[in-house]
Amino acid sequence: MVASAVRIAQRMGLDSEASYSTTDSKALDCEMRRRLWWSLTMFDHRLCEMISQERSTSLTPAWDCRLPANLNDFEMQPDMTEFAISRESTTEALFAVVRSELADWTRKHSSLLGVTSTGSESSSQSCLDLDRLEIMMLDKHLGHCNPQVSLHFLTVWTTRAFFARSRLMEHYTTHAKSASEQPTTTLRNQAHGYAINMLECDTQLRNSPLVRKYLWLVESLYSPILTYFHLLNGLLKRPGDEMGDHAWGAMAEHYEALVNGPKHHRTRVMFALKFSRLTVQAWEARVEWKRQHAAPAEKPPRLVLDSMPQELIPGPTASMEDINFSPGQPPWSLPFEPSFAEMSNGTSSTIAPTLSPEIWGDETSSSRRNAKSGGTDIGWTSNIDAQCNRSTQL
Amino acid sequence: MDDSERDDASDYSSSSYGPPDDEIKSIIQAADHLLFGTPDPALYIPSLHPEQVQIFGLWHIYLANVDPLLKVTHSATLQPRIIEAARDVCSVSESLQALMFSIYCLAVHSMTDDECIASCAVTREHALVRYQIACKQALLQCNPWRSDDLDSLLALYLYLVSA
Numbered sequence: 001m002v003a004s005a006v007r008i009a010q011r012m013g014l015d016s017e018a019s020y021s022t023t024d025s026k027a028l029d030c031e032m033r034r035r036l037w038w039s040l041t042m043f044d045h046r047l048c049e050m051i052s053q054e055r056s057t058s059l060t061p062a063w064d065c066r067l068p069a070n071l072n073d074f075e076m077q078p079d080m081t082e083f084a085i086s087r088e089s090t091t092e093a094l095f096a097v098v099r100s101e102l103a104d105w106t107r108k109h110s111s112l113l114g115v116t117s118t119g120s121e122s123s124s125q126s127c128l129d130l131d132r133l134e135i136m137m138l139d140k141h142l143g144h145c146n147p148q149v150s151l152h153f154l155t156v157w158t159t160r161a162f163f164a165r166s167r168l169m170e171h172y173t174t175h176a177k178s179a180s181e182q183p184t185t186t187l188r189n190q191a192h193g194y195a196i197n198m199l200e201c202d203t204q205l206r207n208s209p210l211v212r213k214y215l216w217l218v219e220s221l222y223s224p225i226l227t228y229f230h231l232l233n234g235l236l237k238r239p240g241d242e243m244g245d246h247a248w249g250a251m252a253e254h255y256e257a258l259v260n261g262p263k264h265h266r267t268r269v270m271f272a273l274k275f276s277r278l279t280v281q282a283w284e285a286r287v288e289w290k291r292q293h294a295a296p297a298e299k300p301p302r303l304v305l306d307s308m309p310q311e312l313i314p315g316p317t318a319s320m321e322d323i324n325f326s327p328g329q330p331p332w333s334l335p336f337e338p339s340f341a342e343m344s345n346g347t348s349s350t351i352a353p354t355l356s357p358e359i360w361g362d363e364t365s366s367s368r369r370n371a372k373s374g375g376t377d378i379g380w381t382s383n384i385d386a387q388c389n390r391s392t393q394l
Numbered sequence: 395m396d397d398s399e400r401d402d403a404s405d406y407s408s409s410s411y412g413p414p415d416d417e418i419k420s421i422i423q424a425a426d427h428l429l430f431g432t433p434d435p436a437l438y439i440p441s442l443h444p445e446q447v448q449i450f451g452l453w454h455i456y457l458a459n460v461d462p463l464l465k466v467t468h469s470a471t472l473q474p475r476i477i478e479a480a481r482d483v484c485s486v487s488e489s490l491q492a493l494m495f496s497i498y499c500l501a502v503h504s505m506t507d508d509e510c511i512a513s514c515a516v517t518r519e520h521a522l523v524r525y526q527i528a529c530k531q532a533l534l535q536c537n538p539w540r541s542d543d544l545d546s547l548l549a550l551y552l553y554l555v556s557a
Binding site: 036 | 463466469
């Protein structure tokens with residue numbers, strides 16, 4: 001159905017600057033057509049992503065419609081033949097303009113769409129381009145934002161999430177070429193870092209009262225479920241991962257934000273987490289690893305408890321001994337889980353970088369995370385005995 | 395308002411909220427054709443508009459929750475058209491009618507259940523179904539698939555975002 005709307009728009013010439021120059025339409029009419037085209041094509045692209053049909057997207061370099069103008073409505077009068085450049089960098093159209101500029105970058109870097117195969121050189125070029133784009137967006141728009149203004153807050157955090165997601169997708173595109181190779185620890189940690197950043201950005205948006213009225217769109221920008229699965233899959237295979245605490249913390253906080261939000265926003269994610277059993281399996285692996293390494297036991301976060309079958313949830317006086325984890329299904333793994341040979345230089349593992357802290361400042365540190373989430377520190381210490389009677393071998 | 399005016403008003407009064415639920419359900423079941431199905435001649439679309447006060451309420455919710463994010467409508471030029479249309483919904487053009495219903499759909503879509511109950515006195519799901527049915531019928535009438543009218547295409551897009 002959306003495809004038919006795109007075809008109508010193309011028939012009307014909304015995607016072509018040539019159609020705007022040949023008609024005698026006023027500047028306002030042309031601008032509103034451009035804005036509709038961009039909004040429509042971004043919506044179409046998002047739907048193509050959701051059904052894994054990125055090759056069908058209308059967000060391609062094939063058309064030349066100009067970007068929407070960064071203007072307030074009052075600066076666009078019906079009788080104007082052309083518009084003056086706005087003196088403000090953060091107008092009413094900020095969010096739409098920023099999203100359009102990011103979409104413009106995406107359509108010109110089709111390697112991120114998985115449409116074209118890329119060599120290592122072009123993928124490293126894409127990484128550089130992402131860094132350049134990030135700096136450009138900060139200079140042009142985001143550095144002028146006031147985080148107390150709801151539209152600005154939304155724009156900043158959705159843009160951060162865009163960069164984390166794009167880097168994660170770039171990671172998959174670059175490293176999914178060879179199924180026989182294993183990723184290095186550094187690259188794996190990088191990918192985990194991007195996934196954790198995505199969740200942290202989404203948690204910021206869901207917890208902020210400023211953008212509650214905008215959550216209906218935030219919901220549609222991307223689904224967090226794949227981010228969960230990426231992290232849980234990694235934690236299942238490597239329960240002692242040095243990023244494990246950070247990953248579990250990010251997932252637990254995000255899940256709490258989901259639970260506290262509108263019901264129709266959380267149902268699909270909660271269902272997917274419970275259905276896959278991956279959450280429980282990954283937590284099992286963590287419990288077993290802690291037991292083997294004599295590490296202190298932890299109380300399962302609500303994310304894990306909600307994903308358990310009802311009969312396994314311990315009662316108020318039960319101990320971990322009473323939880324009898326049955327042999328689980330084979331771990332669910334993402335179809336594009338990267339695996340490639342270890343690099344010969346044998347680089348030691350490092351903590352995955354947060355989102356370019358030298359660009360964004362220190363706001364992506366975990367201390368910021370705890371402070372800005374209202375201090376809702378999920379308790380990781382537990383009074384429950386760590387002994388677990390189970391026979392599952394993972 | 396005397397009795398005759400009240401009878402006229404009840405044609406599109408929000409107190410009845412259009413056809414009863416059973417009729418809505420039968421419409422849903424019948425709409426299994428390609429795209430949106432065929433227009434239902436028994437359905438008088440103007441009767442499905444909410445009351446004037448609620449039209450403005452939904453418009454303001456659209457302005458607060460939706461327009462800042464999409465920016466596909468120019469509020470300064472559209473608002474007077476909405477005000478004029480709300481005065482007499484029976485004489486609204488087909489494309490503007492479809493656009494109005496798509497705006498209602500998105501306004502409801504952007505609200506939580508509690509907000510919708512407070513604003514429209516019905517649940518979010520109920521309001522969404524009602525306005526989406528009306529929007530689909532209005533779109534079938536203005537037929538964006540065969541016209542060059544921007545309002546029609548805009549209405550189709552906003553409807554799809556809310557669906």
